[in-house]
Amino acid sequence: MINSPESDEARRHREKMEKRKAVQDAEVAGKTVTEKGLLMVHTGPGKGKSTAAFGLALRALGHGWKVGVVQFGKGQWRSGERDMLEKLGAVSWHTLGEGFTWETQDRARDEAAARRAWEKACELMDDPAIRLLVLDELNISLRYEHLPLAEVVARLSARRPDLHIVVTGRNAKPELLAAADLVTEMTLVKHHFAAGVKAQEGIEF
């Protein structure tokens, strides 16, 4: 690069950016807890709650971690992701939900399915090889009271210090949010359904 004299504008820009960088650096230096298994919740009415969880699974596999996935909702909508993650190796994937309640219309069956999924989740939490556990649509099971909230929150809170957990689904319970380290709400700002466009293969399923 030619060593030309700096313009006033360039200098102001550089100074502003230097200040911002100093703020960022100080923020990072101020963190004291260096390793902690996070309880993460993706909720809200927008898109991307499960998709971001599977993106996290992809990242975790990229770090050589073993990943567990339990689906509390029905599974066929995620088959593309499942095939791909399993190709990458260390994924223990369990689809134990039987569909949303407005599909099955049978509460006892919903409760039994949620219980089976939760038991599998507990088993995976006890597997020391697993470093990331995705509990997909667990929020739905909690919302419809297919599982006892207090038991679930207590068990998630008692996770191993080296286990990260991500819980997805709309309408996350306040008690779960209180126990979480990281909560992201996906808000729907604009949706093509409103413009009469159908769900798109490869994007929405």
Place this chain on the structure above:
Amino acid sequence: MINSPESDEARRHREKMEKRKAVQDAEVAGKTVTEKGLLMVHTGPGKGKSTAAFGLALRALGHGWKVGVVQFGKGQWRSGERDMLEKLGAVSWHTLGEGFTWETQDRARDEAAARRAWEKACELMDDPAIRLLVLDELNISLRYEHLPLAEVVARLSARRPDLHIVVTGRNAKPELLAAADLVTEMTLVKHHFAAGVKAQEGIEF
């Protein structure tokens, strides 16, 4: 299942769920446009914007699609995802950003990097084999005016009908939102940084 008489509670639940399913079915039947390449934007201050985009890439690969990725920000934070997606095959990945402006503190360099990234994006938009294109952190380049907004929005709007595009980054421009089919805002409800916990390897990078 034993054919026992239905309780009042079970009947009310079933009727409520049947009604909900009828509403859902009618909604799906009302969609008229069946195939359309979507312009999607993931914005907002929360986590998961890029992660959900890489989750979409995973899904697209699961459908046998070819995927393009252009990173307008710096690349090292996504190396795990890159390694994994490239293992799965048809990914054309280009990291052309050189870091956020508060790291580089050189506006001319930022603009040149953004221009190179945008030219690569245009090239991938013209490749008929690519069905999903991720433009990671493009919103940052637009926000700092490293690229002309009108040119970018016009080109994205003129995409092929079978090309889906997802643009990520905070502070998406209103003109881009107006052109988008699907906009999701990731809102930070709670963050472990506030509790003094550092960014976690395998989760945040």
